[in-house]
Every structure is written in structure tokens, then in C-alpha cells.
Amino acid sequence: MNTTFKTDIIGYGLFAALILFVVPWAFAFDGFELNTFARYLTLGMVAMALALSWGYAGVLNLGQAATFGLGSYVMAMHLKLRASASSYNGMPDFMGWTNVEVLPWFWEPFHSLTFTLVAGLALPALVAWLMAVFMFRGRVTGVFVAIITLAFLVALQLVFISEQRYTGGQNGLTGLAPLELFGWRADAYSTSFYYMVAGCLITALALGLAVVRSKVGLILRAIREDANRVRFFGYDVARYETLAFCVSAALAGWAGMLYVLVLEFASPTYMSVPFSLGIVIWCAVGGRESLVAAALGAVVVNMLEGRLSSIFVEGWFLFLGILFIVVVLVMPRGLYGLFSDAVQRLQTVSPRDRGGKVATKATPLSATPAVKEEN
Amino acid sequence: MDSVLNQVFAGLSMASILLIVALGLAIIYGAMGVINLAHGEFVMLGAYSAWFLQEQFGLGILVALPVIFLMVAVVGWLVERGVVRWLYHRPLDTILATWGIGIVLQQLVRLGIGPESRYVARPEILDGNVILGGLVMANYRIFLIAFSAAVLVGTWYLLTRTEFGTKLRAIIQNKEISECYGIRPERVYALTFAYGAGLAGIAGALITPLVSVTPGMGTYVVVDAFLVVIVGGVGSLIGTAVASGLVGTASAAFSFLLNDTLGRVALLLAIILLIRFRPMGLFPDKVRR
Numbered sequence: 254m255n256t257t258f259k260t261d262i263i264g265y266g267l268f269a270a271l272i273l274f275v276v277p278w279a280f281a282f283d284g285f286e287l288n289t290f291a292r293y294l295t296l297g298m299v300a301m302a303l304a305l306s307w308g309y310a311g312v313l314n315l316g317q318a319a320t321f322g323l324g325s326y327v328m329a330m331h332l333k334l335r336a337s338a339s340s341y342n343g344m345p346d347f348m349g350w351t352n353v354e355v356l357p358w359f360w361e362p363f364h365s366l367t368f369t370l371v372a373g374l375a376l377p378a379l380v381a382w383l384m385a386v387f388m389f390r391g392r393v394t395g396v397f398v399a400i401i402t403l404a405f406l407v408a409l410q411l412v413f414i415s416e417q418r419y420t421g422g423q424n425g426l427t428g429l430a431p432l433e434l435f436g437w438r439a440d441a442y443s444t445s446f447y448y449m450v451a452g453c454l455i456t457a458l459a460l461g462l463a464v465v466r467s468k469v470g471l472i473l474r475a476i477r478e479d480a481n482r483v484r485f486f487g488y489d490v491a492r493y494e495t496l497a498f499c500v501s502a503a504l505a506g507w508a509g510m511l512y513v514l515v516l517e518f519a520s521p522t523y524m525s526v527p528f529s530l531g532i533v534i535w536c537a538v539g540g541r542e543s544l545v546a547a548a549l550g551a552v553v554v555n556m557l558e559g560r561l562s563s564i565f566v567e568g569w570f571l572f573l574g575i576l577f578i579v580v581v582l583v584m585p586r587g588l589y590g591l592f593s594d595a596v597q598r599l600q601t602v603s604p605r606d607r608g609g610k611v612a613t614k615a616t617p618l619s620a621t622p623a624v625k626e627e628n
Numbered sequence: 629m630d631s632v633l634n635q636v637f638a639g640l641s642m643a644s645i646l647l648i649v650a651l652g653l654a655i656i657y658g659a660m661g662v663i664n665l666a667h668g669e670f671v672m673l674g675a676y677s678a679w680f681l682q683e684q685f686g687l688g689i690l691v692a693l694p695v696i697f698l699m700v701a702v703v704g705w706l707v708e709r710g711v712v713r714w715l716y717h718r719p720l721d722t723i724l725a726t727w728g729i730g731i732v733l734q735q736l737v738r739l740g741i742g743p744e745s746r747y748v749a750r751p752e753i754l755d756g757n758v759i760l761g762g763l764v765m766a767n768y769r770i771f772l773i774a775f776s777a778a779v780l781v782g783t784w785y786l787l788t789r790t791e792f793g794t795k796l797r798a799i800i801q802n803k804e805i806s807e808c809y810g811i812r813p814e815r816v817y818a819l820t821f822a823y824g825a826g827l828a829g830i831a832g833a834l835i836t837p838l839v840s841v842t843p844g845m846g847t848y849v850v851v852d853a854f855l856v857v858i859v860g861g862v863g864s865l866i867g868t869a870v871a872s873g874l875v876g877t878a879s880a881a882f883s884f885l886l887n888d889t890l891g892r893v894a895l896l897l898a899i900i901l902l903i904r905f906r907p908m909g910l911f912p913d914k915v916r917r
Contacts, residue, residue: 313723387904388904391904408892411893415887415890567738568735571739574729575728575732582725
């Protein structure tokens with residue numbers, strides 16, 4: 254067990270304890286406040302999903318919001334169908350306004366809850382798989398991956414907005430029924446709902462950590478540092494990149510499903526460019542080299558937004574842009590980088606104070622060099 | 629037949645604006661390997677400068693062009709000196725940083741000037757049309773085509789026939805050796821970035837009589853310009869010129885035949901496919917690198 258692994262586990266444990274015990278207590282179990290915080294947690298989940306592909310595999314996905322949005326629409330379609338069970342033909346109201354006669358075939362399976370829950374993970378993963386095979390088999394790397402994913406995101410959002418008959422267009426899907434799971438009714442403003450979201454995030458983080466700390470994770474980091482060398486060792490680089498991309502997409506889809514439950518509507522803004530940029534910013538602020546840090550980054554930035562945007566509404570986005578530039582320039586490893594540097598300094602200083610057996614313990618953290626990208 | 633001709637002509641005039649935007653983008657990418665996601669905001673700044681100079685000093689676009697070029701070039705120079713130059717060894721981060729800069733610029737304009745649309749008058753000298761049979765050509769659009777051709781020739785001259793251009797090409801070929809010959813890359817980079825930004829500013833000013841000026845206008849233009857750079861390949865001026873003609877008319881044709889949204893989607897898919905299958909562009913430059 255090396256030191257980074259220990260830091261990860263400790264950080265993970267602290268984070269879990271924080272969101273499970275401290276936060277509900279700090280908000281005095283108030284339903285409204287906990288709903289707001291549950292929103293931050295879902296955003297933390299999608300930031301963590303990005304850290305998985307960007308921080309570990311070096312695949313910068315600027316279109317993470319696309320998979321997030323797909324997940325959210327999957328969940329919203331199910332809830333919309335439940336809400337419109339009593340209306341004409343059991344069809345959602347907006348279809349009536351746009352003269353759709355029968356429920357489109359691709360809406361049919363969303364009557365089933367099981368299908369919805371599976372599709373919320375599988376559909377984003379499938380889309381990501383198609384993109385990944387398309388990109389990584391052709392050895393597209395670095396900035397070009399970023400541009401392709403960004404272009405895909407914009408195209409997807411355009412399609413969702415223009416196909417108003419099937420997707421609700423600019424309005425998205427509103428007037429949703431609450432989710433019912435094993436007889437439990439998801440009330441977005443209840444404490445049990447908060448624990449459900451927190452539990453999901455903790456589970457997702459555990460899954461992510463399991464991937465990252467496995468041999469696959471090691472190879473992913475090797476790819477990030479030098480893809481060609483990994484290729485020379487006989488590993489199929491494209492396959493590992495695809496895997497990271499798909500897991501990241503599935504987690505983002507999961508976060509999207511939760512996000513719909515929290516806010517009780519789905520909107521095409523979930524797959525907008527500013528939203529996707531937001532995900533990248535949260536991840537960068539927290540630190541892309543650590544899943545927990547990325548999730549924490551999302552929570553912190555969004556809490557800031559909650560506090561600051563009430564003071565200066567228009568200025569928030571300006572502040573976010575400046576914050577982003579500063580983070581990219583000055584601390585590319587985010588808060589996590591600052592933290593781990595500090596720890597490293599402490600560890601290299603303290604043995605000298607004790608004198609004697611120094612050298613062996615000196616640089617345990619050198620296993621994680623600063624993130625480097627190559628063009 | 630006449631309507632097709634008119635459509636092609638309108639497409640060409642948009643393509644000439646696109647050419648000026650794409651030239652700036654291609655020069656910055658070709659010289660420094662920086663994908664400048666703030667380029668659209670430089671276009672927007674140019675448009676706002678045109679509006680500002682007209683409101684405050686009653687300057688027409690044509691008179692104001694050199695001023696606008698300088699204003700936006702200074703912004704570009706500041707951006708390069710302040711942010712981009714720290715990131716040359718981290719190409720992925722330049723995307724992020726320029727993206728951030730784009731947001732900041734857009735938001736500053738939105739806060740300082742306001743989100744509502746502004747309008748700039750067309751220069752009066754260029755009112756009226758030239759009519760050839762069934763083809764009606766607005767003088768302003770003819771001027772656009774001629775002007776962009778002049779910009780293309782000027783850029784070619786700058787890159788191949790001046791000391792600055794020679795230095796730039798030397799740096800592109802081998803930065804370390806150029807430094808040994810006493811060329812200061814950071815100075816050349818800053819000027820190149822400023823030149824690219826200035827071109828975007830000019831394009832933004834020229835487009836104002838045709839579209840309304842809003843803080844978000846740049847993002848729309850820059851997607852097309854991006855496609856031009858990808859189609860044309862980096863480092864080939866002729867490639868950029870041909871590509872902007874292709875993209876301009878194709879994008880006009882797409883939105884004419886399908887609808888605006890599907891036209892945009894087709895454009896984006898074209899970008900994706902081209903990056904995947906022809907990453908060096910359709911007219912790769914065999915000499916460089």
C-alpha cells in the first residue's frame with residue numbers, strides 16, 4: 254500500500270463522513286437546504302466522472318455535459334410518462350401541442366422503471382463508446398479530442414432543441430412525477446432523499462477509486478504520461494482509453510439522472526456549452542488528479558456560486574472565468590495539488606528534525622509527477 | 629438559376645469575412661500550436677469597437693478599420709503576454725485558458741455595454757447595387773470580397789517577404805536554432821498573436837452592417853472559421869482561402885436546403901469527421917515540419 258493510496262482512502266473516508274454526517278447536521282436537517290446541497294453532490298459526481306477520463310487517462314472531454322444530459326433526459330422521460338398516464342393516449346402534454354398523434358416508439362420502453370435505470374447508465378456509455386471507438390481507433394489525441402467532444406456536444410444540444418415534438422425543445426421536460434423506487438417515494442425535499450443522493454455519490458466514488466487503483470488505472474496513468482511507450486509495451490491504448498471514456502460517461506449519466514430528481518425537470522441547458530465548461534472548471538479547481546478532490550471542487554465552487562451570485566448576479570460568470578484562468582495558470586493541479594505539495598513538504602522536513610534515518614523516507618510522493626500533456 | 633447565382637454570391641461574401649477570421653486563427657495555430665477559443669470574442673470586440681467609434685466619434689467603418697485593427701491587436705497582445713505565453717508547453721491548457729478568456733471578454737462586454745443588440749450603419753459610399761442580368765450584387769458585398777482578397781495578399785506578403793515573416797517561419801521550423809541566431813521568439817509570438825487578433829477585429833467590424841452586434845455573436849462565427857482552418861490545413865494560405873470559399877457556400881447551401889439548425893449540425897459533424905480522417909486538412913503543406 255503506497256502513500257497516495259493511503260491519502261486517497263483517508264480523503265474518501267473524510268469526504269463520506271462529511272456529506273453523510275456533518276452536512277445534514279450543519280443544515281439542521283432542513284429539507285430545502287439539503288436539496289440545494291444534494292444538487293451540489295450530483296454536480297460533484299459529474300466532476301468526478303470527468304476527473305476519471307481527464308485526470309487519469311489524459312482524455313480531456315469538453316463534452317461531458319452531453320452524457321450528463323442524456324442521463325437526465327432518460328430519467329425525465331420515465332417520470333414524464335408517469336405524470337401523463339391519465340392524459341390523452343398517455344402522451345406527454347407538449348406532444349399534444351405539437352400535433353404528435355401517437356407516442357413515438359423510442360418513448361415506449363421508458364414506461365418501465367428497470368429499463369430506465371439501466372438505460373440511464375447504458376445509453377450515455379453506448380454513445381461514449383461509439384465516440385471513443387471513432388476517436389481512439391484513429392489515434393486522435395490531446396486537443397483534437399477536446400474539439401471533437403465539444404463539437405459533438407453543441408450538435409447534440411441543437412438536435413434536442415430543434416426536435417421539439419419529441420424532446421420538449423427549449424422548455425425541456427417539465428411537470429414530472431416523483432420517482433417511486435421499491436415503494437419509496439422520492440421527495441426531493443426530504444432527508445431520506447438527501448441520503449439517497451449522498452449514498453449514490455459515495456458508491457460512485459468507490460467504483461471510480463476501484464478502477465483508478467486497479468491495474469487498469471495504472472495503465473491509464475501510463476497512457477497519460479506517454480501513450481507511445483505504453484503501446485510499445487504491447488498494451489492496446491485505444492481499448493484502455495475507451496474504457497475510461499465509457500465508465501466516465503456512465504457515471505455522468507448517473508449524475509444526470511439524480512440531477513433531474515433533485516431539480517424535478519430536465520432542460521437542454523444541461524447539455525449546454527457553459528454547463529460543460531462549468532464541469533471542467535470544477536474539476537480543475539478541485540484537482541483532476543484525484544476523484545475525491547474533483548467532487549469536492551464541484552461542491553466548493555457551487556457553494557461559492559450560491560453565496561456570491563446573490564450578491565452580484567451578472568458578475569458571477571465573470572468571476573468564474575477569471576478563477577478558471579488563474580487556476581489553469583497558477584495551480585494546474587488544483588486545490589489537490591496545493592494540498593499534496595504541502596503534505597510532501599511536511600514529510601520531507603519532519604525526518605530531518607528527528608535526525609538519523611533520513612534518506613529512505615524522503616520522497617514517497619514522487620509516484621505522482623505533475624500532470625503533463627503532449628500534443 | 630438567378631436565385632442560385634444570388635445565393636452563391638451571398639455565400640461568397642460571407643466566405644470572405646470567414647476568410648479573414650480563419651486567417652487569424654490559422655496563423656495563431658500554425659505558429660504557436662495554440663487553438664484560440666477566444667477568437668470569436670476578438671471578432672465580437674471588433675464589432676463593438678466599430679459600434680463604439682461610430683456612436684462616440686461618428687467614424688464610419690471604413691475610416692475606423694485601422695483603429696479597430698490596432699485596438700483588438702492590443703487586446704490580443706495583452707492576452708498573449710498575460711496568459712498564453714505561460715502555457716506553450718501545455719497545449720491542452722491553452723484551450724482551457726483561452727476558453728476562460730473568451731468568457732471573461734464576453735461577460736465584460738455584457739456588463740459594461742449591455743446585452744442588447746447594437747447596429748452599425750453601412751458606409752454610404754458603398755450603398756447601391758451592381759446588376760448583371762439577373763444577378764444583383766450589393767456594392768458592400770463586392771467590397772468585402774475585394775477587401776478579403778487584399779488581406780490574403782497582405783498576409784502572404786507579410787509572411788514571405790518581410791523580416792518579421794522570415795523570423796516567424798524560422799521559429800516554426802526550429803525554435804531553438806532560431807534563438808541561436810538572435811531571434812526573440814517571445815516577441816515574434818506576441819506580435820503574431822496580436823496580428824491574428826487584429827484580423828479577427830477587422831472581420832468583426834466588417835460584419836456589423838450585415839448582422840446585429842451582440843456579446844455572443846463571436847461563438848457563431850468562430851465555429852465556421854474553425855472548420856475552415858481544419859479543412860484548409862495549417863500553414864497553407866491558399867488552402868485557407870479555398871476552404872473558406874467551400875465552407876461559406878456550403879454552409880449557406882445547407883441552411884438554404886435543410887434548415888438553419890440542421891445546417892449547423894451538418895457543419896459540426898463535418899468538423900468531427902475531418903479531424904478524424906484528415907487531421908492535416910485537405911491541402912496539407914508538405915514542406916513544413
